Amino acid sequence: MNSRYRLQAIRLYKELHRIGRDYPDPAYDFHGKLRRLFERNRHLTEKNEIERALALGEHIKNETLALYSLKKYRHLRRIYKD
Amino acid sequence: MRPTLVNQLRILVPVKRCVDYAVKIRVNPQQTGIDTTVKHSMNPFDEIAVEEAVRLRERNKASIQSIQVVTIGPPKSSETLRTALAMGADSAIHVETAEGAEQQMPEPLGVAKALRAAVDLVIMGKQAIDDDACQTGQVLAGLLGWGQATFASRVVVSEDEKSVSVLREVDGGAEEIRVRLPAIITTDLRYVFFSKPRYASLPNIMKAKKKPIEKLTPQELSVDLTPSFQVLKVAEPPVRKGGSKVANVDELVSKLKEAGFA
Numbered sequence: 001m002n003s004r005y006r007l008q009a010i011r012l013y014k015e016l017h018r019i020g021r022d023y024p025d026p027a028y029d030f031h032g033k034l035r036r037l038f039e040r041n042r043h044l045t046e047k048n049e050i051e052r053a054l055a056l057g058e059h060i061k062n063e064t065l066a067l068y069s070l071k072k073y074r075h076l077r078r079i080y081k082d
Numbered sequence: 083m084r085p086t087l088v089n090q091l092r093i094l095v096p097v098k099r100c101v102d103y104a105v106k107i108r109v110n111p112q113q114t115g116i117d118t119t120v121k122h123s124m125n126p127f128d129e130i131a132v133e134e135a136v137r138l139r140e141r142n143k144a145s146i147q148s149i150q151v152v153t154i155g156p157p158k159s160s161e162t163l164r165t166a167l168a169m170g171a172d173s174a175i176h177v178e179t180a181e182g183a184e185q186q187m188p189e190p191l192g193v194a195k196a197l198r199a200a201v202d203l204v205i206m207g208k209q210a211i212d213d214d215a216c217q218t219g220q221v222l223a224g225l226l227g228w229g230q231a232t233f234a235s236r237v238v239v240s241e242d243e244k245s246v247s248v249l250r251e252v253d254g255g256a257e258e259i260r261v262r263l264p265a266i267i268t269t270d271l272r273y274v275f276f277s278k279p280r281y282a283s284l285p286n287i288m289k290a291k292k293k294p295i296e297k298l299t300p301q302e303l304s305v306d307l308t309p310s311f312q313v314l315k316v317a318e319p320p321v322r323k324g325g326s327k328v329a330n331v332d333e334l335v336s337k338l339k340e341a342g343f344a
Contacts, residue, residue: 011284014284015283015284018284019281024104065281068281069278069279069281071104072103072104072126073271073278075103075104076103076126076211076271077271079211080271081271
């Protein structure tokens, strides 16, 4: 059961790491923050807490993807809108 | 039981690897072009085209047989193909041009000549953000003798798969036209309202590694991709000088005379 959460957490970390490569602001330490957030939660054992942490990770993933697509769309609209 | 449809549509989506939209363009030191040692990614309009092809299939599973992506460029362009495959395309074709020929990108006419494959529908972005030519789709339609629907913001395949109904962006609004297949569709920005291009997630990228990429050369397709233009020089625009305020009309006239306007 713990291994299932472990695999989920590892998969989430890998996805967030890859998504963080395209972060538009170079001053924002995405990978550093990602690592620290995961390390802060490494000791969790309660099922509820683990699931809440994973849900937060998914939420951050969706928010970051929304940020990317919005930024791209706004840029394209500014350049190509007549 | 429904018999399998014989006339399923094969879709071709050409994509292009361009300088990333967020990168500030700089002229390279030799002044022959722009600095291409920067981040590249798929042309955003082509992302929209791939997304629309995938969504068309999600909407009409029975009508679409396959989605193929194709790109014409140096070996690094296969990354763009992998992204498109991760977004949902089935297979890819890579027409390889020489490495280092980035300063001489294939021109729209050459691209259009190379893009003749056995397909029913071609969906492409309206223009690439690096050259903004906005020609390849139209030229391709002319070379093939197919109908075209450019600046599309919505595509609906008809029941009998003989035509598509396309909502086009025109000056002053939108128009809806019906185009008989086979046809070329170029996607405009407004598509994002209807279908935001999906991010190629890591699991999909892993799955895409198994999808086939066929490699071809322009010689095999009997196409000559040497550009008909030669870039002589590229330079940055002159730095903007500040303006100055004039007190009255006489001063304006004297300043204009000084500048050489009689």
